[in-house]
Amino acid sequence: MISSSEIKEHMEVKSADGQHIGTVDHLEGSDRIKLTKSDSPDGQHHHVIPVEWVDHIDAHVHLSMDASDVRSKWTHLPN
Numbered sequence: 001m002i003s004s005s006e007i008k009e010h011m012e013v014k015s016a017d018g019q020h021i022g023t024v025d026h027l028e029g030s031d032r033i034k035l036t037k038s039d040s041p042d043g044q045h046h047h048v049i050p051v052e053w054v055d056h057i058d059a060h061v062h063l064s065m066d067a068s069d070v071r072s073k074w075t076h077l078p079n
Helices: 067-073
Strands: 012-014 020-028 032-035 047-050 054-057 061-063
Touching: 020 047, 020 067
Parallel strands: 012 061
Antiparallel strands: 012 020, 020 032, 032 047, 054 061
């Protein structure tokens, strides 16, 4: 089981297929990871992913889903 306390600001988030998904802005509670705006396709919106998508953590946050699945299922936050 992943402990959200292992997830730190500015860690790179990678998909199961090795693609860059984003950079951790901060945790929202203990169950959601908010990604930086700069990693948004338009550079102006945050995206949020659930901690339950995390497969493991080392120097990066590694997700258990491919990039296309992550991007189709993440939560898009308005400005």
